[in-house]
Amino acid sequence: MGRSPCCEKVGLKKGPWTPEEDQKLLAYIEQHGHGSWRALPAKAGLQRCGKSCRLRWINYLRPDIKRGKFSLQEEQTIIQLHALLGNRWSAIATHLPKRTDNEIKNYWNTHLKKRLTKMGIDPVTHKPKTNALGSAIGQTRDAANLSHMAQWESARLEAEARLVRESKVLLVTNPPSQDHHQLNGGQIPNKATGLAASRPQCLDVLKAWQGVVSGMFGIARDIESPTSTLNFPENNNNMLAISNLGFGQNFIGNNSLPASCFEKSNQMQVLKEKIILDDHEMTTDQGGAIWFQESSFRTTAHENIIEGLSEEDVMLVCESSDGGGHHHQQKSSSTMDGEDQNSDINNGAYNANFEDNRNYWNSILNLVNASATWSPVF
DNA sequence: AAAGAGGGCAACCGCCCACTC
DNA sequence: GGAGTGGGCGGTTGCCCTCTT
Numbered sequence: 001m002g003r004s005p006c007c008e009k010v011g012l013k014k015g016p017w018t019p020e021e022d023q024k025l026l027a028y029i030e031q032h033g034h035g036s037w038r039a040l041p042a043k044a045g046l047q048r049c050g051k052s053c054r055l056r057w058i059n060y061l062r063p064d065i066k067r068g069k070f071s072l073q074e075e076q077t078i079i080q081l082h083a084l085l086g087n088r089w090s091a092i093a094t095h096l097p098k099r100t101d102n103e104i105k106n107y108w109n110t111h112l113k114k115r116l117t118k119m120g121i122d123p124v125t126h127k128p129k130t131n132a133l134g135s136a137i138g139q140t141r142d143a144a145n146l147s148h149m150a151q152w153e154s155a156r157l158e159a160e161a162r163l164v165r166e167s168k169v170l171l172v173t174n175p176p177s178q179d180h181h182q183l184n185g186g187q188i189p190n191k192a193t194g195l196a197a198s199r200p201q202c203l204d205v206l207k208a209w210q211g212v213v214s215g216m217f218g219i220a221r222d223i224e225s226p227t228s229t230l231n232f233p234e235n236n237n238n239m240l241a242i243s244n245l246g247f248g249q250n251f252i253g254n255n256s257l258p259a260s261c262f263e264k265s266n267q268m269q270v271l272k273e274k275i276i277l278d279d280h281e282m283t284t285d286q287g288g289a290i291w292f293q294e295s296s297f298r299t300t301a302h303e304n305i306i307e308g309l310s311e312e313d314v315m316l317v318c319e320s321s322d323g324g325g326h327h328h329q330q331k332s333s334s335t336m337d338g339e340d341q342n343s344d345i346n347n348g349a350y351n352a353n354f355e356d357n358r359n360y361w362n363s364i365l366n367l368v369n370a371s372a373t374w375s376p377v378f
Numbered sequence: 379a380a381a382g383a384g385g386g387c388a389a390c391c392g393c394c395c396a397c398t399c
Numbered sequence: 400g401g402a403g404t405g406g407g408c409g410g411t412t413g414c415c416c417t418c419t420t
Contacts, residue, residue, distance in 0.1 A: 016388070016414080038405070054406075055389065090408060105409075106387055 013047045017056055021046055025053055026061050059102045066098035070107055078104060079112060083126040 013021075028044035034057065035043075037050035046053060059065075070078070074096055081092040089101035089108075096104060113123040120128055 014390075036405075049390090051391095051406085052389075058407095059388075087409065101408075102388080109410095110386055 012041075012049050012052075014049075014052070017060075021048065022056070022061060025056060029057060029061075055102075059100045064098055065100055065103075067103075070099075070111075074099070075112060078108060079116070079126075082108065082112075082123075 017025075024044050024046055025040075028040065032043070034040055034054070037054045040046075040050055040053050041048045044053070048056075077095060078092060081095060085091050087105075089105040093099055093101040093104050116123040116126070122128070
């Protein structure tokens with residue numbers, strides 16, 4: 001519309017690629033790199049649109065892509081990231097090593113979306129479809145807040161990716177020393193093009209969760225990423241307990257949390273619902289308490305984004321309590337001095353549910369960590 | 379065994395954004 | 400600042416394969 005096509009389409013071939021065409025494209029890129037996609041078809045002797053060549057290379061011919069069935073971990077990661085980022089397939093793809101955005105998109109549309117639908121979860125909102133009890137207004141606002149936070153994180157991701165891209169040139173000419181943490185990632189040579197590929201900055205699920213949670217509590221604390229908007233409360237020694245809020249249930253506060261966090265109570269419900277993606281992600285005990293794996297608030301194995309927190313320190317417990325509305329009313333920032341921070345939640349904090357979830361979240365963590373070591377660069 | 383239905387996925391299309399002039 | 404261009408992204412299409420009847 002109002003724009004000339006990327007190339008002259010008359011006489012150009014469309015449709016499935018033949019092995020001969022693949023070979024031509026592969027050989028050309030291996031020898032020369034892709035350069036200008038528009039100019040590539042003529043140089044490579046292909047009767048194809050440059051865009052078509054680019055797609056074919058990115059989605060199929062690149063040597064560093066994995067094909068075949070998605071693993072359970074990959075599926076879970078896709079679902080998690082989709083809950084946060086929506087249909088931002090390229091962003092999601094940066095966290096799935098060797099998978100292309102197109103492949104992830106297809107897999108979502110053909111498998112995961114249907115599976116969530118069958119489970120009674122809206123694949124768009126990632127919320128239970130029949131949640132008639134929820135306060136429509138409040139939840140809409142909460143969803144908007146969460147979405148807003150996700151957008152912030154998305155923007156940050158893009159900004160970091162841009163920074164990495166920009167710095168890539170510098171790093172090619174001035175390779176990094178042994179400091180592997182520089183730029184939060186390493187330079188990996190691209191076999192085909194000979195260009196250095198830099199790992200995109202990692203927005204992992206856990207950072208995103210951190211963003212959600214910190215957004216709820218409105219407490220500023222920078223994490224390692226220089227451009228990160230994510231923060232986390234200065235919580236040190238004790239567990240953080242958050243109840244089933246917004247449904248007449250109480251908030252059991254941590255001493256370091258400001259009173260304003262109580263105002264975010266409804267958002268916890270959204271957070272909770274975000275987690276109800278499958279049985280592994282959240283469990284409830286007999287009392288209705290909801291257990292998160294604490295390591296979900298950590299990032300890479302060598303980079304704990306919640307500085308100073310042990311696994312035991314960082315634990316979210318969503319606890320249902322019918323008669324506990326008082327806490328919400330009684331607590332304030334001035335009174336939250338820590339003396340009772342564990343009062344309601346310490347008992348049985350580490351129970352079987354926790355252990356069950358530990359494995360699940362650790363698997364997600366491992367996957368995210370793995371993705372941090374190698375991601376395709378287009 | 380054959381025909382129709384449905385699913386999976388590669389590829390295309392059109393829009394958008396960043397960059398250059 | 401505006402137009403042109405290249406590249407990237409998400410949505411959609413259509414072919415092919417498998418399953419069902």
